[in-house]
Amino acid sequence: MANETQYAINQKIKHFPQPVVKNSVFSFLSHLTRFPINNVSDLERFLQEVVNETSQLVKAEKVTLTFPKSIRYSNVISSKSTNSKENNLSISLPLITQEDGVILGFLTVDKERGKIITQKEMALLKAISQLAALKIQNAVLQQVIYQGIIETLKVLVNVVEAKDVYTRFHSQRVAQYATSIAEVMGLPQADKDVLKIASLLHDIGKLVIPDNILLKPESLTPEEFEVIKYHPLVGDEILAPLRFFQKERIIIRHHHERWDGSGYPDGLFGEAIPFLARIMAVADCFDAMTSDRIYRKAMSFENAFKKIKSLANIKYDPEVVRAFEFFLGRQYGIKI
Numbered sequence: 001m002a003n004e005t006q007y008a009i010n011q012k013i014k015h016f017p018q019p020v021v022k023n024s025v026f027s028f029l030s031h032l033t034r035f036p037i038n039n040v041s042d043l044e045r046f047l048q049e050v051v052n053e054t055s056q057l058v059k060a061e062k063v064t065l066t067f068p069k070s071i072r073y074s075n076v077i078s079s080k081s082t083n084s085k086e087n088n089l090s091i092s093l094p095l096i097t098q099e100d101g102v103i104l105g106f107l108t109v110d111k112e113r114g115k116i117i118t119q120k121e122m123a124l125l126k127a128i129s130q131l132a133a134l135k136i137q138n139a140v141l142q143q144v145i146y147q148g149i150i151e152t153l154k155v156l157v158n159v160v161e162a163k164d165v166y167t168r169f170h171s172q173r174v175a176q177y178a179t180s181i182a183e184v185m186g187l188p189q190a191d192k193d194v195l196k197i198a199s200l201l202h203d204i205g206k207l208v209i210p211d212n213i214l215l216k217p218e219s220l221t222p223e224e225f226e227v228i229k230y231h232p233l234v235g236d237e238i239l240a241p242l243r244f245f246q247k248e249r250i251i252i253r254h255h256h257e258r259w260d261g262s263g264y265p266d267g268l269f270g271e272a273i274p275f276l277a278r279i280m281a282v283a284d285c286f287d288a289m290t291s292d293r294i295y296r297k298a299m300s301f302e303n304a305f306k307k308i309k310s311l312a313n314i315k316y317d318p319e320v321v322r323a324f325e326f327f328l329g330r331q332y333g334i335k336i
Contacts, residue, residue: 025124028053032131037139038244041190050107050132058121060109065095065132067105091117093125095133104136146244153201153238160206164215164294167203170287175199177283177324180331182276184323195276198251202280205234205252217294229264232256247276255280258315278317282308282324285316301328306336 035046047065055063092108107129111117117125161167178195187195206214209231213224220228232253239249254268254277261269263281273281289304299307305328312321328334 025057028057029127029131032128032135035135037135037142039190039193040143041188041193043136043139046135047132050128054107054109054125054128057124058109058117059111059115061112062110064108064110065105066108089113089115089117091125093129095129095136097133097137098130104133107132142244149242149244150197150200153204156207157201157204160203160214163211167291167293170291171200171203173287173291174202174280174283177286177327178280180327181279181283181320181323184327185279185320191276194247195251195279197245198248198255198276199280199283201239201245201248202235202252202255202284203231204238205231205236207238208234215294219295229256233265250274251277251280253277255284257281259317260314262315273317275317278320282316282320286324301332301334302336305334309336 032046032050035042035049037043037046051063051065054060089111090108092106094106095104096102097104107125109117109125157171161170175196178199179192182192182195209228213220213227216224232255236249236253239245239252251274253265254274257263257266257268257273257277258281259270259273259278261267263273286304286308289299289307290301292298305325308316309321309325312318325334325336
C-alpha cells in the first residue's frame with residue numbers, strides 16, 4: 001500500500017503546472033522522497049527541512065508544522081518569520097494518512113498581507129503535505145517495530161545477566177557511563193542513542209557461552225578464554241539481519257578491541273577501532289572493575305580509574321579516557 005501511495009504522489013507531481021523554480025521544486029520533492037529516517041532525530045531534521053524549503057519555494061513569511069501532543073517529536077516546527085505584521089494570508093493543509101484518513105498534523109503557510117498563494121504553489125503544498133504525511137506514518141510504524149525488537153533483545157540480555165547475580169544491571173551501568181562520555185565529548189544525540197542501545201545489548205552474544213565457563217569461580221584456562229572471545233562475534237551475528245541495528249552491531253563486535261591491537265576479535269588498533277566502540281571499551285571495563293565478580297571483589301572507583309588512566313594510549317583511547325576523567329570528577333568528585 002505504501003508503494004502504491006508513493007506512486008500516486010509521484011504521478012501527481014509529474015502533472016504539476018510547472019512553476020518558475022521548476023528545478024528547485026523537483027529537486028526538493030525528490031529529496032523528500034529519499035530522505036532517510038531511522039530515528040526521531042532524523043524525523044525532526046526531515047520536518048525542519050520541509051518547513052525551511054517550503055518557505056523559500058512559495059516565498060512565505062512563515063511555514064509551520066503542528067502536531068498533537070501524542071506525537072513524540074516537537075509539537076511545533078516552523079521556519080523563521082521575516083515579518084511580524086498581523087492580518088497575513090494564512091492557509092493550513094492537513095497531513096492525512098492515505099489508508100485510513102487519520103490527520104497527523106497541519107502544514108500552515110503564512111504570506112504577507114496583499115500576497116496570494118497561486119495555483120502552482122497550492123499544488124506544490126498539497127504534494128509536500130502528502131509526502132510529509134507518508135514519511136511520518138512510515139517513521140511511526142518503524143519506531144513501533146524498532147521498540148518491539150529492542151524489548152525482545154533486552155529480554156535475551158536479561159537472561160544472560162540473570163544467570164550471575166554479580167553482572168545484574170551491568171549493561172545499564174555501561175550505557176550510563178558510555179552516554180556520559182559521549183556527552184562530555186560533545187557527540188550528537190544520534191551517536192548517544194546508538195551508544196545506549198549498543199551498551200544495553202553488548203553482551204547478548206554470551207547467550208551461547210556455556211554456564212560452566214561463564215559462571216566459573218576460578219580463573220579461566222586459555223582454552224576457556226578463547227570461547228569467551230566468541231561473544232562479540234555472536235552478538236554481531238544476532239543483530240546482522242536486523243537493519244535497524246547496523247551501527248550498534250559494529251560497536252558490539254569491536255568493544256573488546258584495544259588501542260595497542262591486543263584486543264579481539266579482529267585485533268584492530270588505534271583509530272582503526274570504531275570511535276564509539278572505543279568509548280564503550282572504557283565504560284565496559286570500568287564497570288567490570290568496580291563490580292563484584294564471583295572470582296574477586298570490586299575495586300573502588302578511584303583505583304579502577306587509576307588503572308584505566310595508566311593504560312591510556314596502551315589499551316584505551318587517551319581522548320576517551322580524558323573525557324571519562326572529566327565526567328567522574330564532575331559526577332563523583334574523583335580527582336586522580
